[in-house]
Amino acid sequence: MKKEKMFSEYEDNWETSMGAIFPGEKVVLRGKDVLKELKDYRWVEYLLFGITGRESPRLARLIEGMWLICTSFPDPRLWNNRVAALSATARSTGVLGSAGALAVSEATIYGLKPIQGVSDFLYRTSEKIAKGQCLEDVVKSEVKKYRGIYGYGRPVADKDERIGPLLEFAKSMGAGEGPYTKLAFDVDNYLGSSRLRYRINASGVVAGLLADEGLTPKELYHIATLTFTAGVIPCYIDALEKPEGTFFPLRISRVNYEGTAVSRVWGQ
Amino acid sequence: MTNKNKQETITTKIWNEIPEDDNPFAAKVCYCSGFDVYGDLLGKASYIEYLYLLFKLEPPSPNHALLLEGLAIALANPGIRDHSVRGAMNAGVGGSTHASALMAALAVGAGNLGGGREVYNMIKYWEQCGTDINAWEQMIKEPPVEERADVWPSMEHAPGFDPNGASCTLPVKQVLAHMVKIGDSEKLEWLQANRERLEQFAECPLAMSGVAATALHELQLSPDQAEMLYLLLRLPGAAVHSLEQEKLGWRRYPFFGDGLKLQKYNPKENMG
Structure with a gap:
């Protein structure tokens, strides 16, 4: 009965302070009148406010610059972007291609899992160090447990071309000197000199920089959700302009079959 | 490269x-x-x-084919009020693409509450506990806690059980009984025999996802395979309900016009 009562309380009753639209009248987000109080916001400021409740043009600009440098790469070979290119070559719609690519961006070897994961790692590591553990032990234990650390190492390439521009941009915004950024690079120094030779990638630097700005792993995850889209859509447009079906076509000899060699007959 | x-x-x-x-x-x-x-x-x-x-x-085997056939029918339409089907109907009433209806159903139906991830998690439990009731009791009462943050929210109830249920519903019992009747399914038989004890540990009734997870484990599918197949098998209902609502239109579909109550925003409480 208790549970039935809980559902009854929620029936036609969604109490929220997050936001709502009052058709013909106003739109509210976190207590602000969007059309009056937030109308001059830049879009990323609005996104940041929606996700965290924080109002900070500087932080929004920092985030916007980071996404441009780190995640908006229009290369259709990248796995999420490729979904958009494949959608276009198969003549699906732009939104379906982008939405598919967006969902795929929640990947393990790149994208949203490392973005959130490395932020989480930095917070946990910092806490453990504050409690007296040494960095080497924390890193070793993480590697042993998870066979790697989000934010370190990179598929396809070893060197991350984004780190230099990212740090330069951060510096121009008065960021990059905080304890989490330092920790991110301390881990990089340790891993680079260990037998693993993993180096920090852009998501590790972003996580450090934004942890120094007070963003939690989950806030970073939400803010990063759409970041790939600016690289995804050009891939769709590009493939749509070419003849249908021509995006990296695969001839049958490209299938490397490693299954049963025996030809089988159903029912025998 | x-x-x-x-x-x-x-x-x-x-x-x-x-x-x-x-x-x-x-x-x-x-x-x-x-x-x-x-x-x-x-x-x-x-x-x-x-x-x-x-x-x-x-x-x-003939037995496994019957088991999967039964499961496919049990899951084909989660019902018009199911969260994933509601996701699909939102695409329908708004005139969105048909692919988006299925994508919406997958997005909503992927989670820990009645979705694909619940099946994944329950099979992980099965792999660790087998048919040892004491192991299940410990696993349910002291669920494993992952130190590392995940993109999936943490489980808020024992996987395979309905945290909002009052008692095990008739369809869940019917599907489980049908699966057991097919025979030669040790895990489903064990689930049926131990359902009430497990429900006591979980403090809520067995859900359809729990029967599905057990059947998929019986078919010796890995947690990943089971999650994927469960997602797939639940799509027909999403498809047809979305098409139906597309024809009926948004005016005949709940908007909850008076249902949203905007509260005063308190920045300190609502931060983050």
């Missing part, structure tokens, strides 16, 4: 093709785990048998 002397290939144990004589990009014969799909399997195998073959690379 690419060795120009050797073209990159896709490796598979599932699928092999023979090209048409006039086109190296078109298949003349397609083999699924050694079976000629269009030249032999078509017309002989049932859809369920072919589905099983795709996942397992071997034809099912």
